[in-house]
Amino acid sequence: MSQGTNILPSLPRISARARKQALPYEPVCAIFRRYLHLEKLKFTPERAMILDAVLRKTGLFEAEQLVDDLKQLGHRASRATVYRTLSHLQDAGILKQVFFDNKQSYYEVIAGRQTYDYLICVCSGKVIEFNSDKLRKLRDEICREHGFEPVSHQFHIFGLCPEAREKAKESKS
Amino acid sequence: MSQGTNILPSLPRISARARKQALPYEPVCAIFRRYLHLEKLKFTPERAMILDAVLRKTGLFEAEQLVDDLKQLGHRASRATVYRTLSHLQDAGILKQVFFDNKQSYYEVIAGRQTYDYLICVCSGKVIEFNSDKLRKLRDEICREHGFEPVSHQFHIFGLCPEAREKAKESKS
């Protein structure tokens, strides 16, 4: 039987326009407002509240979690609006979907934050973030070889975390 | 509306490189039978047919596609059985799920085949497979640093393919 969580990467959705215009240190809210303006969309209270809740998150989070957070913050916003806004935030380059597990998506704020790659334990589901300059360099090298212009990447390593390895050893002996 | 690309549905699923590789049909079938035997499961005609259809695939494919393929091959197997068998094939290490988009999973045969990493064009959806020893080495190095034992990895680079870059240039000028 399948042991462990099935966590798969998803694809980033950042519009070309957003990519060109995101300034690294600009307040995220300003990025969003400009994006909305350019797309002739409106900056509504609901969208502001959702962005607020999103920016409070650190690391990975789920849409459903966000719905709860909003309730806790006393913010009203329907599930539908949350999903619709998450979509816009992705297009604005503020957010990206990082994983899917069997059912749902996991998001991560990328605007103005360092992004990570992940080590994922196939036994415990534990996720370790890491960062590697060498990886970025290698990515750029591979892209050059193929005439590709990199926008982003996702590197997920699946395996056994130290604890899981320990357990595996024990059960062997 | 945003042009947030949902790239996956248009992924090409035949790669020249993969096509060149001989299908190691017998060995994989043996792997599957052994797995089934060990798990006290049965090797049924349906499972044989599904494995056959799976091994004809090169590159990424979807479950639904497989259902169609089976019909075309004159093989009967219900949708439910296909899904159940795909699950077993994963557990047997013959297959892996590579992507999820919001809706469905994308699979790839791994047994007896070289696996690839992917460059994915965010404009055209074009997918380029690549292979890198340096990447594997870097992966192992990163794992060592974290006491992780790697089982597999997925490295997806998103960006603009040469054609898309060309187009982008044109539209600027």
Added chain:
DNA sequence: CTGATTGCAAACACTTTGCAGCAGA
């Protein structure tokens, strides 16, 4: 003013599951 936005609930689409009859080993 006017078209975008919202909440609701129903719709979706892929996948899983319960069940009764069937069939490998």
Added chain:
DNA sequence: TCTGCTGCAAAGTGTTTGCAATCAG
């Protein structure tokens, strides 16, 4: 024989969508 397997259809589940009322610009 005795589990496990199959097909069917129904259930599940995160997400999306249609619609009428509402609101931002």
